[in-house]
Amino acid sequence: MNLIVWLFVGGLIGWVASLMMRTDAQQGMFLNVIVGIIGAALAGWFISPLVGIPSINQNSFSIGSLLVSLVGAVVLLAIVNLVRRGSVR
16 A cells, blocks of 8 residues: 555656646656656655655655655756756756
8 A cells, every 4th residue: 555655646746846847748647656756765865864854755744755755856857857958947
């Protein structure tokens, strides 16, 4: 059951991040899930120690963990846009 919630929340975070970065039309549902989960993992490694709030990948489900994971997904999409297009957009 934890895997299903993790995939759903990762997809939701990836979708919101793609809306914020205006890349939603280029991505499908599968890529939104991947971006959400990898972004949350990156946030768990880099952002969580700075702010002291765990990400969703660390078995914590709160507003703070959702925000940290969202920031990680947005940063991941910004890096992908920078590599792909040469600008963050």
